[in-house]
Amino acid sequence: MRGEYTVDAKGRLNFPAKLRNIFGDHFYIAKSIYDKCLIVYNEKSWTEFQEKLKDKPQEIAMPILRYVVGNACEAEPDKQGRIAITQHLRDFAGITSNITIVSMGDKAEIWDTELLRENEEEFGQAAIMKLAKKAEI
Numbered sequence: 001m002r003g004e005y006t007v008d009a010k011g012r013l014n015f016p017a018k019l020r021n022i023f024g025d026h027f028y029i030a031k032s033i034y035d036k037c038l039i040v041y042n043e044k045s046w047t048e049f050q051e052k053l054k055d056k057p058q059e060i061a062m063p064i065l066r067y068v069v070g071n072a073c074e075a076e077p078d079k080q081g082r083i084a085i086t087q088h089l090r091d092f093a094g095i096t097s098n099i100t101i102v103s104m105g106d107k108a109e110i111w112d113t114e115l116l117r118e119n120e121e122e123f124g125q126a127a128i129m130k131l132a133k134k135a136e137i
Helices: 017-023 043-054 058-068 087-093 113-135
Strands: 002-006 012-014 027-031 038-041 073-075 082-084 098-104 107-112
Touching: 002 012, 017 098, 027 043, 027 058, 027 087, 038 043, 038 087, 043 058, 073 082, 087 107, 098 113, 107 113
Parallel strands: none
Antiparallel strands: 002 098, 012 082, 027 038, 027 073, 038 107, 098 107
16 A cells, blocks of 8 residues: 655655554654655554664664654544654655655555656566565465
């Protein structure tokens, strides 16, 4: 699932009702460790992310936790279904006004729409096909 939305001057966006049903009334928004976008985690996936790092050596776990968890914000939709994204997260992802939300089950990505287009043009279908073969799917 994918949709385009607008962030207002205060950093708020109307989080889609379908995603509010998936993510619930309380979720987390954090920097992606793979791309110049934000990741939305529901309570379960947020806990699982942190649990994966629990048994890793400190020199691995701490920088990742500091980068992701330390920069995350909690989100709770208001009565109009809006959530606020902090300025430092918007700056990280290059978000100004037009965004695209890409839903991926228990997580979602929030991209600046133009950055996502550039990323998809650069990466392309051929690269996806190679990854699919490598993953044996």
